[in-house]
Amino acid sequence: MQDLSEFDLIEKLFAPLATAPGAFGLKDDVAMVAPRAGHDLVVTTDTIVESVDFFASDPPDTIARKALRVNLSDLVAKGAEPAAHLLTLMLPERIDRAFLESFVRGLASDQQTFGVTLLGGDMSATPGPLAISVTAFGYAPVGQLVKRGGARVGDLVYVTGSIGDSGAGLSLLKSNAQNAPSRLIGRYRVPEPRVGFAPAVRRASASIDVSDGLLADLGHIANASGVRIVVEAQRIPRSPELVAVWGDSEEAIVRAATAGDDYEIAFTASAPILGSAGVPVTGIGRVEAGTGVVLLDSESCEIAVPRAGFRHF
């Protein structure tokens, strides 16, 4: 970090990303978050850490995009429209200007894609791994935020997109697989938050984004709602690329449903919610009385799941 000072970095690289009046051009110590008439202000924060959530060898622009996207995914899963973010960088010595230029290019591209702007942040040196913490702001129409606790007996269970691709991408990266399908690795490195689907999510009874793993995250809904969620294994949507790598066995389905990092939206609804805005939706189960999550095979027998999803600890 000898080739550019903290103040120069902010002025040259990051200030151009901060176009909202409340960001004060990143020239002050605080920012102002504008209210939006008829809307609640929604906030979330998520951190990604090198060697835990991404690889040191990942392209810097993909690291920036992942840090932002995992946060946007949280907003969208609640029916909120993303608007702005704060960015905190913990930078080890090896990070140079070229790295940060690529990082900022990725961030700028995603800010444009998703209509969000940089409000402020913090930069700190660290003797440890690279870590990026984002706090994201969004707006939801007043009273329409969708929480985990609204699932009711009789609701159906849905998920957007496909499950397991990111987990397979991670496995491929870990095993240094040659000629690995780049779409799977791409989904691990740069998840696709379902931003266009936010208005549809508002009709869900409960919703969550799939980060820990499909079954673990549905478990959070079941727990918060005081219900039991039954998932039919064969209906869990999996991509052709995933099936080509992991196969089509029951074990492969369990692996996909517990891998995590999908950033799809899992939700319950009392009336069907169809795919929209280019986002496919698949019905995968139902809400019953009881507790927990159950995975059923094609003969309606329960499949044992050793570990529902990712835990940091």
Add this chain to the structure above:
Amino acid sequence: MQDLSEFDLIEKLFAPLATAPGAFGLKDDVAMVAPRAGHDLVVTTDTIVESVDFFASDPPDTIARKALRVNLSDLVAKGAEPAAHLLTLMLPERIDRAFLESFVRGLASDQQTFGVTLLGGDMSATPGPLAISVTAFGYAPVGQLVKRGGARVGDLVYVTGSIGDSGAGLSLLKSNAQNAPSRLIGRYRVPEPRVGFAPAVRRASASIDVSDGLLADLGHIANASGVRIVVEAQRIPRSPELVAVWGDSEEAIVRAATAGDDYEIAFTASAPILGSAGVPVTGIGRVEAGTGVVLLDSESCEIAVPRAGFRHF
């Protein structure tokens, strides 16, 4: 971290700190930030990293309090009243439940002292040092936020409290000084954000909290305001404990004025702003036409300052 899961930690230790309705008891993925009538919503974020901003051997409750307080200081220096925060923890393997219990006790005590509540956050395992990132929210009466850029020629320059104590505390900790004055070390470990002084700050023309170092932070005001700031070295307020350790030489004054981590408020004003709410205020200089910051001795000769303050890079 084998003795408690992430979900248990949130429920047992952190949820009791989250009393605002918008925190949803830390049971969801997002939080809502309530608007306050007649006020702007102000946000800031600051991270502290082990071995950079605190010592691994510091008591856990002081680490929590420092992480929160450096953020509250940023709000107060702008005239905003702190209200809530998001807390992100990056936890190395060695952190155990006892550590986190002490951490939470410190945080709970400070939340009560300063009238702030926990809105949400994130926990992540890290192979690196302990790091704590806080995003703090506050409210300022509409249009009354005090920025860096408002200093005008003819304004006077003020600072709250005393300067250099924290820097001396850090030196003492680094040199393992026996019988060191605990007040100096205390100011390094647990800074005192001048929360009661926020209403007075709103009459300042420009303001900043002293984190990088008094001269460096006044330099930020000079730069943003397009003015020159002249500081009289002998008027910089220093505590008896500091003078006892560092002495009263010109060199000692320069050292205090560049040490940083004071979390006092340095500000400019066109009419005198007196101490209030138990916070002493000292006039230390004036605003002139020109650029930069100048430190003068008792004969009005410029004192050479090799390095105005702390930089991460």
